[in-house]
């Protein structure tokens with residue numbers, strides 16, 4: 001690996017995410033157990049490609065439902081992409097509202113579990129515990145179950161745990177908007193420290209001023225597509241103009257426009273993406289590889305799995321009755 005390769009922290013190629021939408025729960029169950037194809041395909045991401053280098057602070061913008069959280073969930077490994085290639089060069093930490101805390105456990109227990117998951121020893125955990133508790137400002141609440149916390153308190157705890165883990169890549173999803181203003185200032189101070197340490201940061205926020213202040217580049221994701229990715233001020237201006245123009249439309253026209261974009265997300269196909277990749281210079285095999293399905297939410301794997309469970313369950317019941325009947329005098 002050359003020096004510049006090592007500096008690439010995230011490399012994403014043609015990432016897609018398909019969700020299957022069902023008219024109701026019955027249709028979903030039918031699809032899961034019987035394999036009925038009654039669902040509607042919805043492509044939350046339609047082939048995103050980008051590279052992010054060490055030390056870059058990336059703001060991700062886009063209107064509601066545009067695919068920002070889906071992208072972050074794929075980056076952090078919470079959900080798999082449907083197709084496409086993703087390479088991460090380093091550890092990853094996610095700060096998001098309600099992210100990853102066990103609500104039945106206390107704050108202190110959550111800290112311990114998260115640290116154990118990072119491979120820390122009990123001695124190391126005991127050493128770092130006071131600093132995490134102190135930063136989270138939870139006082140005696142630290143020994144209460146997390147389910148009794150407010151959203152702001154959970155955000156503080158999550159932020160403190162993740163930043164103390166010192167990840168190479170930090171993902172912040174709207175988490176700064178829920179704490180009180182004092183905590184937000186402190187959290188932003190911590191983010192500044194991370195920036196000074198040349199960490200890579202993804203920052204999702206609807207607060208464009210915050211995005212302009214903190215990020216070096218902006219990724220504008222809209223209706224599952226990458227509209228722009230480049231220097232902060234230029235892309236933020238472009239996105240702001242888009243939202244202003246959208247706001248100028250009357251409600252009927254705005255709904256019509258959004259509906260048309262959403263339809264585009266339903267009729268999208270991986271074959272279309274494959275053609276686009278070829279037009280962009282990939283050879284046929286590369287394009288076919290990049291558009292091969294890696295995971296499909298919904299039917300295939302689950303229905304096969306559940307069908308097998310049902311068959312084995314029925315066999316176990318039959319064998320049980322057969323054996324117990326045989327033992328009767």
Ligand SMILES: Nc1ncnc2c1ncn2[C@@H]1O[C@H](COP(=O)(O)OP(=O)(O)OP(=O)(O)O)[C@@H](O)[C@H]1O
Nearest residue numbers: 019020042044062063064065066067068069070071
């Ligand atoms: N598990 C799911 N099943 C079905 N559809 C989903 C699922 N998760 C997300 N979606 C859909 O995918 C699209 C993108 O959602 P996502 O949460 O990524 O948007 P977002 O840009 O983060 O929105 P917001 O700004 O409102 O947080 C939305 O239309 C959403 O309804």
